[in-house]
Amino acid sequence: MTLLTVDDLVVEHRTPGRPLVRAVAGASLTVAAGEVVGLVGESGCGKSTLARAVCGLNPAASGTITFDGHPVTPLGLRRRNRALAGIQMVFQDPYASLNPRRRVGAQIADGLRTAGDTVTAPADLLERVGLPRDFAGRHPHEFSGGQRQRIAIARALAARPTMLIGDEPISALDASAQAQVARLMRDLAVESGAGLLFISHDLSVVRLIADRIAVMYLGKIVEVGRTAEVWADPRHPYTRALLGAIPAPDGAGVLPAELSGDVPDPADPPSGCRFHPRCPVAMDVCREREPTFGPVACWLHEPA
Amino acid sequence: MSLLAISDLKVSIGGKEILRGVDLDLRAGRVHGLAGESGSGKTMTGLAVLGLLPHGARTSGRIALGERDLLAMPAKELNTVRGGEVAMVFQDPATSLHPMLSVGRQLTEHMRHHLGLDRKQARARALELLGQVRIPGPEAAIDRYPHQFSGGMRQRIAIAIALACSPKVLIADEPTTALDVTVQAGVLRLLRGLCDDLGLAVLLVTHDLGVMSAVADEVSVMKEGLVVETGPRGQVLRDPTHPYTRALLESLPGETS
Ligand SMILES: Nc1ncnc2c1ncn2[C@@H]1O[C@H](COP(=O)(O)OP(=O)(O)OP(=O)(O)O)[C@@H](O)[C@H]1O
Ligand code: SF4
Ligand SMILES: [Mg+2]
Numbered sequence: 055m056t057l058l059t060v061d062d063l064v065v066e067h068r069t070p071g072r073p074l075v076r077a078v079a080g081a082s083l084t085v086a087a088g089e090v091v092g093l094v095g096e097s098g099c100g101k102s103t104l105a106r107a108v109c110g111l112n113p114a115a116s117g118t119i120t121f122d123g124h125p126v127t128p129l130g131l132r133r134r135n136r137a138l139a140g141i142q143m144v145f146q147d148p149y150a151s152l153n154p155r156r157r158v159g160a161q162i163a164d165g166l167r168t169a170g171d172t173v174t175a176p177a178d179l180l181e182r183v184g185l186p187r188d189f190a191g192r193h194p195h196e197f198s199g200g201q202r203q204r205i206a207i208a209r210a211l212a213a214r215p216t217m218l219i220g221d222e223p224i225s226a227l228d229a230s231a232q233a234q235v236a237r238l239m240r241d242l243a244v245e246s247g248a249g250l251l252f253i254s255h256d257l258s259v260v261r262l263i264a265d266r267i268a269v270m271y272l273g274k275i276v277e278v279g280r281t282a283e284v285w286a287d288p289r290h291p292y293t294r295a296l297l298g299a300i301p302a303p304d305g306a307g308v309l310p311a312e313l314s315g316d317v318p319d320p321a322d323p324p325s326g327c328r329f330h331p332r333c334p335v336a337m338d339v340c341r342e343r344e345p346t347f348g349p350v351a352c353w354l355h356e357p358a
Numbered sequence: 359m360s361l362l363a364i365s366d367l368k369v370s371i372g373g374k375e376i377l378r379g380v381d382l383d384l385r386a387g388r389v390h391g392l393a394g395e396s397g398s399g400k401t402m403t404g405l406a407v408l409g410l411l412p413h414g415a416r417t418s419g420r421i422a423l424g425e426r427d428l429l430a431m432p433a434k435e436l437n438t439v440r441g442g443e444v445a446m447v448f449q450d451p452a453t454s455l456h457p458m459l460s461v462g463r464q465l466t467e468h469m470r471h472h473l474g475l476d477r478k479q480a481r482a483r484a485l486e487l488l489g490q491v492r493i494p495g496p497e498a499a500i501d502r503y504p505h506q507f508s509g510g511m512r513q514r515i516a517i518a519i520a521l522a523c524s525p526k527v528l529i530a531d532e533p534t535t536a537l538d539v540t541v542q543a544g545v546l547r548l549l550r551g552l553c554d555d556l557g558l559a560v561l562l563v564t565h566d567l568g569v570m571s572a573v574a575d576e577v578s579v580m581k582e583g584l585v586v587e588t589g590p591r592g593q594v595l596r597d598p599t600h601p602y603t604r605a606l607l608e609s610l611p612g613e614t615s
Contacts (some may be wrong), residue, residue, distance in 0.1 A: 096538045097509055200396075229449065229535045229565040231396040255538050258568070299539040301546070301568035303610060305595030309550060309572050310543040316508065 057217055057249045058085040058108065063117035065100075065107045073321040077103035079273030079328075080117065082348065085217065085249040090240050092264030092281065093253045094296070096317050100273045101253045105221045108251070110138050122216060139168070142215035144239070146222040148202035151209065152194045158205050159190030165212025179208040183238060200231045204238070211242055218243045219251045224259065232256065236263050257300055261285060269293045272328040273320055276351045289350045291333045327353065361386050361559040362407065362444075362527050367419035367429075369402055371412055376402050378583040379419070383576075384527060384559040389550065391574030391591070392563045393606065398580040400563045404529045407561070408446055409436040423527070442472050445525035449532035451512035454519060455504040461488075461515055462500035465522055472523040487518040491548060510541030517548065524556075531563040546573050567610065571595050579603045 065078040077100040085091045093101050106112040108119055110126055119126040122140055142165075145151055153161060162176035177187035183204040194202055203223060210218060220239055224232040236252070240263040243250035254260050260267060260281070267284050269277045269292065277290040288294045295313040302308070315332045318324055324331050327340040329352075337353060345351045362384040369377040377399050384390050392400050405411050407421055409428060421428040423443065428436060440446075448454060456464055465487060466480035475483065481500070488496035491514040493507075504512055513533060520528060530549065534542040550573050553560050564570055570577055571591060578588040579602065587600040598604050 096540060225536060228396050229532045232565075234396075257539055258566075296539060299543045301543075301566075301572035303567035303571045303595060303607065305571050305592040307571065307573075307575075307591060309547050310539070312543045312547060313540040 055087050056084050057087050057122055058083075058251070059118075059120045060084070060104070060108065061118045061120070063104065063107060063119060064115040065103050065112050066115045067103070075321045076115075076323070077273055077320055078107065079320070079323070080346070081270065081273065081275045083268055083275055083278070085251050087216065087249055088244055088247050089266065090243065090250045090252060090264045092260035092267045093251060093270060094255065094257055094260055094267060095270035096296075097255065098317050098320070099270045100320070101270055102221050104270070105143065105219050105251065105253055108219060109141055109143050139213075140216040141219065142210035142213050142217070143219045143221065144203070144206050144210050144223040146226050148199070148206040148226070149194070151206045152202065154194050156193070157190065158192055158194060162190070162205075162209050162212045165209050169212065169214035171212070171214065174212070176208075176212070179212050180205070182211070182242065183208045198228075200227045200235060203227055203235055207235075207239060207242070211246070214246070215248055217249045217251070219253075221253045222255065223252075224254065225256070233259055233262060239263070257296065269296065272317060272323055274328060274351060275348070276329070278349045289355050290329075290352045291335055291354075292329050295332075295334075327351075359386060360384065361423070362561075363420075363422045364403070364407070365420045365422070367403070367406060367417070367421065369399075369406055369411060369415055369417050371415045376583055377406070380580070380583070380585055382561070382578060382585065382588075384561055386526070386557045386559050387553060388575045389553050389560040389562050389573050391570040391577045392561060392580060393565065393567060393570055393577060394580035395565070395606075399583045400580055401531055403580070404446070404531050404561060404563055407527070407529055408440050408444060409433070410440075438472070441468065442523045443525055444527045444529065445520035445523070446529045447513070447516050447520050447531070447533045449535050451504075451509070451516040451536070454516040455512060457504055460501050460503055461507075464515075465500075465519055468519060468522045483522070484518075487521055488515075490521070490552075491515070491518045492544075493518070508541075510537050510545065513537060513541075513545055514548065517545070517552075521552065521556075526557075526559060528553075528558050528560045529563075530560060532565070533562070534569060535564070535566070542569070549573060567595065567607065579606065 060083040063078050063081050067075040067077055107114055159176040162179050166174055176190045180187055180189050185204055224235050236259045264281045267281045268275050271292050277293045288297050299310045301310045326342050326344055330336040330340040339353050345353050347357055360383050364382040367377050367380040380403055394400050417429050462484050465484035469475050469480045485496045488499055493499045493514055534545050574591050577591050577594040578585045581602050587603045
């Protein structure tokens, strides 16, 4: 069952005195119940903006977001949007979702109250994320980054979300703890039948936990597919470049290929295919017309 | 030739033994990779070399930089070694960059302090360093602030600062973990090139065995405060002898292509 549908979404950032930034420029994506979708792409491509729009934190300029059959409208327009009660977000910095002044247990209890859950104790949730029960009586600052992020996940889960969104939820963690916490998020989401949209710049972690992967470039989803298939046979030249830049642990001492150039300024995107200035196989048509189809938005993969 | 030799390094903090006798050898022009899971002591080993262990840490063993033992060195002398002969780069470039100071100011202050250069000489060297780490348009970049650069560029600037005083030894702790793979590729190439061209001895701490495989010449694997395996990259990654190294390699998702 499809839980979340993002359809041709456009989100713009306006800063006085600066050109309009179209951070999400017509992106489409779905997440089903019990499914993990990994959203990857280089810094600044619009991943966070998309995630925030799904949570009602950024208004859509056009396009639609539907969650559980209800349209998502920005927060504050009509008090709390009904559709949003089922969505919980975990951020890169656990302090963004935890209050440093309140005890961990009390914050988890807030989530339980949202869900109308009167039987689960905060300590039960701590246990589920692999932390000792007695942490409930302590404050966030008493914990390491990894422990804080587990607490933020426990808090998010307490509200019994049907959709969990993690925006780089592991990147502030000690590198060797990242895969562990990512697996934990996957297991907990899938166990409870929730969907998980997992945003990360770490492709190897996404490969580990995502059922499907969506590759974003400059505000657009350029390729979507089952993780194993995309890995075995990446089709969009950008996906190829991304995967090609991952060094293989084969002991051969081969330096990974560099993708030349930076992500262009979204305030002034290239004409035609947005990837054409960096694409090694760009053709004439690429400079003039934008490939707006899926699942691979590239003129080399136009559906018949 | 060994530039930095760590022998039987033990560190305990609050009665807990964190390093239990680490031996490592860093050579000029070589990248020595240090792998191992969270809490195995990789970062502590790097911090010990830098004299940056947490307050109250007790140490024994020897960290020899040439004839000198860094563990026995007075704090003041160690301060000149750190940022001089021994430099560092961390996971988060924000650790090494001051948000309120221009890039040029951060680069030159370092050099004026350690090398005694005047303003003009320091600026010239700063421009040269920015070029060396391939920051586009060094002349304009030098007067900008860290937040005006992307993450990859910030890490390059952190590397430029680390190189400012021509170190012999560079400790790089997860230097590319926070970066996009496309950007990581460039930073790894940069590190490898600097190591080759400047004869730097690099200690590269990383949990990523792919990164290890791409740039390390020697690889050591740590577990619970001890180095359990050390050897040439090809041997450790293809034909590991320690069961723990094998387990680390087997936990990686299978190669499909
Ligand atoms: N509040 C804002 N005001 C103006 N521009 C913004 C704002 N937030 C983001 N942007 C711009 O929108 C674009 C997309 O940013 P976004 O944060 O969504 O990217 P991202 O993919 O999450 O990047 P990262 O991987 O670095 O987190 C960027 O060009 C960014 O500079
Ligand atoms: S449409 Fe053209 S420029 Fe764009 S990715 Fe495909 S081949 Fe490259
Ligand atoms: Mg983001």
